[in-house]
Amino acid sequence: MTDIKCTPFYYLLIIFLLVNLIKCKSYYPVVIIHGVLTGSDSMEQISSRIQEAHPGTQIFNTPRYAGWSSLEPMWHQVEEIGEDLMAISAAFPEGINLLGYSQGGLLARAILQRFPQHNVRTFISLSSPQAGQYGTKFLHLFFPDLVCETAYELFYSKVGQHTSVGNYWNDPYHQELYFKYSKFLPFVNNEEQSVNTTDYKLGLTKLKKLVLIGGPDDGVITPWQSSQFGFYQFNETVVEMRDREIYRTDAIGLKTLDKAKKLNIHTVPGIPHDQWHKNMTLVDLYILPYLD
Ligand SMILES: *[C@@H]1O[C@H](CO)[C@@H](O)[C@H](O)[C@H]1NC(C)=O
Numbered sequence: 568m569t570d571i572k573c574t575p576f577y578y579l580l581i582i583f584l585l586v587n588l589i590k591c592k593s594y595y596p597v598v599i600i601h602g603v604l605t606g607s608d609s610m611e612q613i614s615s616r617i618q619e620a621h622p623g624t625q626i627f628n629t630p631r632y633a634g635w636s637s638l639e640p641m642w643h644q645v646e647e648i649g650e651d652l653m654a655i656s657a658a659f660p661e662g663i664n665l666l667g668y669s670q671g672g673l674l675a676r677a678i679l680q681r682f683p684q685h686n687v688r689t690f691i692s693l694s695s696p697q698a699g700q701y702g703t704k705f706l707h708l709f710f711p712d713l714v715c716e717t718a719y720e721l722f723y724s725k726v727g728q729h730t731s732v733g734n735y736w737n738d739p740y741h742q743e744l745y746f747k748y749s750k751f752l753p754f755v756n757n758e759e760q761s762v763n764t765t766d767y768k769l770g771l772t773k774l775k776k777l778v779l780i781g782g783p784d785d786g787v788i789t790p791w792q793s794s795q796f797g798f799y800q801f802n803e804t805v806v807e808m809r810d811r812e813i814y815r816t817d818a819i820g821l822k823t824l825d826k827a828k829k830l831n832i833h834t835v836p837g838i839p840h841d842q843w844h845k846n847m848t849l850v851d852l853y854i855l856p857y858l859d
């Protein structure tokens with residue numbers, strides 16, 4: 568009887584096992600999109616944490632539209648960052664994961680819809696105004712006197728639509744003007760039908776996992792439920808995602824994902840808006856488990 572250890576088969580087996588061991592330990596690359604008025608540097612800490620916990624993860628933390636340029640129209644940003652994402656998709660045909668914080672999460676969502684041929688597996692939306700924004704706190708930096716009640720006069724105009732915030736400003740008291748002027752949110756929410764409606768739904772429905780993270784102490788995203796597709800209806804009473812039209816009619820696939828158990832929602836209290844990407848306990852608990 569020959570000793571199996573001496574056969575070429577034995578060496579092949581060892582190589583096979585080693586290759587698989589390395590394979591098993593590799594993670595899908597992660598594309599990261601920062602929030603408004605900041606840049607990729609604000610997402611360095613979270614990037615490092617991911618790489619520390621999941622060694623070997625390739626991270627693409629977009630440097631585009633940092634600082635003031637983050638206020639440029641949403642569609643411009645979607646187009647440009649979307650092209651980058653598609654190039655990364657092509658380089659990693661087995662799939663990638665996507666994480667967007669604040670405005671970056673809404674940009675990320677729209678990129679998935681605008682480029683439905685993407686190969687994103689899991690998309691994590693970290694406190695992003697997915698259903699729009701009706702709060703001026705973070706705008707006081709450059710519009711000190713802006714108040715919610717009259718902001719629509721600025722945002723629902725041709726000029727106002729040249730800003731990212733105007734593109735997702737959602738005033739429950741001026742919905743007619745919202746539909747008349749807004750060039751972005753009604754379209755990506757499929758509230759406004761277009762030739763792109765089918766693609767916009769496909770781009771989200773094909774995800775393996777959609778994770779929506781937000782919480783009641785956010786202080787900037789208003790209402791905070793917008794981070795989970797909830798929003799005001801008629802007045803300032805919040806309607807949860809599952810009771811809203813966008814979900815009930817399955818306009819963008821949220822219901823499909825939910826029924827297939829591919830939609831995970833996390834409500835985390837005690838986190839102010841500027842901490843979501845800086846609190847590493849939170850990253851460990853709610854983000855890392857989804858990054859495979
Ligand atoms: C459909 O999508 C294309 C590509 O983004 C865009 O150029 C076009 O304006 C969109 N059409 C409508 C009606 O939204």
Ligand SMILES: *[C@@H]1O[C@H](CO)[C@@H](O)[C@H](O)[C@H]1NC(C)=O
Pocket residue numbers: 801802803804
């Ligand atoms: C908002 O509107 C709903 C439905 O019309 C009504 O039930 C609710 O009482 C209103 N809330 C406020 C604060 O006006």
Ligand SMILES: *[C@@H]1O[C@H](CO)[C@@H](O)[C@H](O)[C@H]1NC(C)=O
Pocket residue numbers: 835837838842846847848849852
């Ligand atoms: C970080 O997040 C954890 C988990 O939600 C929370 O318990 C903790 O209080 C947060 N820490 C800070 C400093 O906000």
